[in-house]
Amino acid sequence: MSRSPSFNRRTFLAAAAALGAAGAALPVLGQGIDPATGLPMAAPAAPANTGPQHNISSFRMQDWRPHFQNLTNGAILCDLTSRAVHYWSEDGNTYRVYPSSIPVSEDLIRTGRTEIIKKVEGPSWAPTPEMKKRNPEWPDFVPPGPDNPLGTHALWLSWQYYRIHGTHDTRKIGRKSSNGCIGLYNEHIAELFGLAKVGTQVLVM
Numbered sequence: 001m002s003r004s005p006s007f008n009r010r011t012f013l014a015a016a017a018a019l020g021a022a023g024a025a026l027p028v029l030g031q032g033i034d035p036a037t038g039l040p041m042a043a044p045a046a047p048a049n050t051g052p053q054h055n056i057s058s059f060r061m062q063d064w065r066p067h068f069q070n071l072t073n074g075a076i077l078c079d080l081t082s083r084a085v086h087y088w089s090e091d092g093n094t095y096r097v098y099p100s101s102i103p104v105s106e107d108l109i110r111t112g113r114t115e116i117i118k119k120v121e122g123p124s125w126a127p128t129p130e131m132k133k134r135n136p137e138w139p140d141f142v143p144p145g146p147d148n149p150l151g152t153h154a155l156w157l158s159w160q161y162y163r164i165h166g167t168h169d170t171r172k173i174g175r176k177s178s179n180g181c182i183g184l185y186n187e188h189i190a191e192l193f194g195l196a197k198v199g200t201q202v203l204v205m
Contacts, residue, residue: 061097064088073115073199076192078164078182080109080205083174085164085182087195094195101172101183108180110159116200118156119193125150128161131179152186153193157202164202165189 064086068075077086080102087096103109122144132138142148151166163181166189167173173185182204184192 061095062086064092067203067205068201073201074196075201076116076164076196076203078202078204080111085184085188085192087192089195096191096195098184098188098192099174101167101175101177103178103180104176108178110162110180111204114157114159114162114202114204116155116164116196116198116202117158119196119198120154120156121193122152123148123150123154123165128179151183151189153189155189155193155196164192 062077062079064071064075064077067077068088071088071090071092074090075088078100079086083100083102085098085100087098088094124144125142125148126140127135127138132140146168149165149167150163151168154163154165156163161180165181165183166186167183168186170185172178172183177183
């Protein structure tokens with residue numbers, strides 16, 4: 001008899017509520033400047049006649065089969081449309097979904113298949129050459145801590161400079177606010193960090 005994946009209802013509801021809260025705060029924060037990117041924090045776009053609840057309706061349980069051939073090493077789907085990160089364990093018994101931030105502009109978005117190549121708890125941060133060119137006043141290095149743009153944990157992807165990481169600035173979640181990475185609340189990246197491993201498949205779409 002096949003087993004259906006378990007689903008943490010509490011995590012899902014809390015994440016959906018957080019996504020809704022981010023949407024509700026948009027009129028106040030929509031003009032904010034993200035200190036990590038130096039760019040405006042763009043508000044989630046809601047199609048006409050849908051209102052601010054659009055993202056919540058898209059933020060739903062997913063089946064891994066349309067996106068992955070198998071669950072070898074586990075799988076992570078970063079859905080840029082619903083601004084959610086989905087995780088499935090290798091045995092299919094664990095499923096999680098988290099609200100996320102996404103890149104602030106189309107030219108910073110990279111989509112396709114990659115994988116986790118490194119896991120770092122308490123990551124340090126350094127701007128990429130392009131970031132430094134745009135913002136020469138930025139520091140060359142930020143050590144682990146509350147000022148670090150990568151939050152408490154980071155998962156390195158095989159694409160250079162791309163990460164799934166935490167953030168201490170909770171305003172970013174559910175918004176276009178990154179230089180290309182996918183951001184999660186610190187408590188969510190800590191959980192995903194414990195579930196995922198080096199070699200976990202990642203699809204960004």
